[in-house]
Amino acid sequence: MVKTLVSRFFELPISRIIDLDIDSIPTVLEDDMVDDVLHVLRSSDHTWVIDNREKKKLVGVITEKDFLEILAPPQLSGFVFGMPDIRSLGLGTVETAGDVMTRKVISTEKDAKIRAVIERMRSYRVRRLPVLEKRELVGEITLNLLIQKYHDALNYVDITR
Numbered sequence: 001m002v003k004t005l006v007s008r009f010f011e012l013p014i015s016r017i018i019d020l021d022i023d024s025i026p027t028v029l030e031d032d033m034v035d036d037v038l039h040v041l042r043s044s045d046h047t048w049v050i051d052n053r054e055k056k057k058l059v060g061v062i063t064e065k066d067f068l069e070i071l072a073p074p075q076l077s078g079f080v081f082g083m084p085d086i087r088s089l090g091l092g093t094v095e096t097a098g099d100v101m102t103r104k105v106i107s108t109e110k111d112a113k114i115r116a117v118i119e120r121m122r123s124y125r126v127r128r129l130p131v132l133e134k135r136e137l138v139g140e141i142t143l144n145l146l147i148q149k150y151h152d153a154l155n156y157v158d159i160t161r
Helices: 002-011 034-041 064-071 114-124 143-154
Strands: 027-029 046-050 058-063 128-133 136-142
Touching: 002 114, 002 143, 027 034, 034 046, 034 064, 046 136, 058 064, 058 128, 114 128, 114 143, 136 143
Parallel strands: 027 046
Antiparallel strands: 046 058, 128 136
């Protein structure tokens, strides 16, 4: 019985378990000032960067680690290959979310199966993925949510929204 339940869990599309309320997801605009980003990061460990509030096209992500990189004083060495990363709050080279964000975002579609999402998270070593529909941000799936829903499924709790 448990084996059947678990296998059915992995075959569910993530749209059945995620909250599709986009307003509950941390977002900033690409041209928002760093202070606005810091305000969001006070209550979240990440924020998705979108191009505008209407279309919500995903253009990047900012994590606490991204801010660690710009908070730390730049370390310029005499042995640098290529262009050094001189993004720094101290040097004044960072002003907007676009200056801080990571542009290459690993994402998933809302009709993806839970199994595929877990494999993607494991493969890329990430704990959260933005959920897109036609390149528009419609939700997010986190490792924590997957753990919660898996536990609920093992305890025979209805896990669908």
